[in-house]
Amino acid sequence: MEKILRTFFLFLSKNRILTKMAKKYGLRFGASKFVAGETIEEAIRVIKELNNKGLSVTIDFLGEFVDSEKEANVMADNSIRAIEAIRGEELNSQLSLKLTSMGLDISEDLVLYNMRRIMDAAGKNNVFVTIDMEDYARCEKTLHIYKVLKSEYANIGTVLQAYLYRTEQDINDLDKYSPNLRLVKGAYKESAEVAFPVKEEVDENFKKMIATHILNGNFTAVATHDETIIEYMKQFVLEHKIDNDLFEFQMLYGIRSDRQLELVNEGYNMRVYVPYGTDWYGYFMRRLAERPANVAFVLKGLLKK
Numbered sequence: 001m002e003k004i005l006r007t008f009f010l011f012l013s014k015n016r017i018l019t020k021m022a023k024k025y026g027l028r029f030g031a032s033k034f035v036a037g038e039t040i041e042e043a044i045r046v047i048k049e050l051n052n053k054g055l056s057v058t059i060d061f062l063g064e065f066v067d068s069e070k071e072a073n074v075m076a077d078n079s080i081r082a083i084e085a086i087r088g089e090e091l092n093s094q095l096s097l098k099l100t101s102m103g104l105d106i107s108e109d110l111v112l113y114n115m116r117r118i119m120d121a122a123g124k125n126n127v128f129v130t131i132d133m134e135d136y137a138r139c140e141k142t143l144h145i146y147k148v149l150k151s152e153y154a155n156i157g158t159v160l161q162a163y164l165y166r167t168e169q170d171i172n173d174l175d176k177y178s179p180n181l182r183l184v185k186g187a188y189k190e191s192a193e194v195a196f197p198v199k200e201e202v203d204e205n206f207k208k209m210i211a212t213h214i215l216n217g218n219f220t221a222v223a224t225h226d227e228t229i230i231e232y233m234k235q236f237v238l239e240h241k242i243d244n245d246l247f248e249f250q251m252l253y254g255i256r257s258d259r260q261l262e263l264v265n266e267g268y269n270m271r272v273y274v275p276y277g278t279d280w281y282g283y284f285m286r287r288l289a290e291r292p293a294n295v296a297f298v299l300k301g302l303l304k305k
């Protein structure tokens, strides 16, 4: 049943008509549990609260299905606005973004043009930028753009997904860039041709990725809500005497908020991924796919209307 629901929500996440409708009707159906608001002002309020509790943040201006150069440029403008807000409001926050929002599916020139604008602003304002990883079809292109930008800018990182077979090789290939990487399980629907179909295999690969990357001496963000992986990481850094400044935990806004605070209180660096914007629908559906139990929030949201 869980598998069917996961497939269903991932299918819904790609629906363009529902995405457009959701934009019009505002944050609904319990989406505000996972999305900090529709405006940068609302996001700033949330970030300040998180910062006050000792949590650092990475902010993401949500955007799905960018079809034109104009839309991609507007997305980049919004990311630049977020960078300026981080500096202006003295927030403890980085920026995360998706290359499709910057025009990846339109042309390499466009995505590089927008990314260089963002990276120039990020450099000026001393903000670190992470390129999220999207579906397998875009993995190679995303890593290519990352490598181009990493040779021009220091303050940029990206994400690798434990469910992909190729990730082990990618970790080794990227090592020469001394990359700051966020390691995740992976959020998209992929075929068994490219991704481990069994959760236990993904979890084993996740642990392997963590060990390889951190022992290579590279900054490692372990982005998970999975207690087994968190415990593995805690044990690993203890055994290998890894300094706190070489790794951090990351979780999504609204998920295991109590555990986020506990980890801070235990002395670990903890970063919360805070999405905001009117384009919340696809992100929300992916979160439901991860945990169909969250559908209860949707039902409550519906009943409230």
Ligand SMILES: Cc1cc2nc3c(=O)[nH]c(=O)nc-3n(C[C@H](O)[C@H](O)[C@H](O)COP(=O)(O)OP(=O)(O)OC[C@H]3O[C@@H](n4cnc5c(N)ncnc54)[C@H](O)[C@@H]3O)c2cc1C
Residues within 6 Å of the ligand: 131, 132, 133, 134, 159, 161, 182, 184, 185, 186, 187, 188, 223, 224, 225, 226, 227, 250, 251, 252, 255, 256, 272, 273, 287, 288, 290, 291, 294
């Ligand atoms: C900071 C951050 C950034 C990310 N960036 C990317 C990215 O760039 N590309 C990408 O493909 N994926 C990204 N992801 C998503 C990731 O790939 C997984 O889909 C997601 O984190 C769920 O996997 P998990 O490791 O938490 O473990 P799971 O095995 O899915 O979950 C373990 C436990 O965590 C809890 N949990 C998990 N999800 C939820 C939820 N939605 N609601 C409530 N409880 C939950 C449950 O208790 C569950 O049993 C990111 C995740 C995080 C935390």
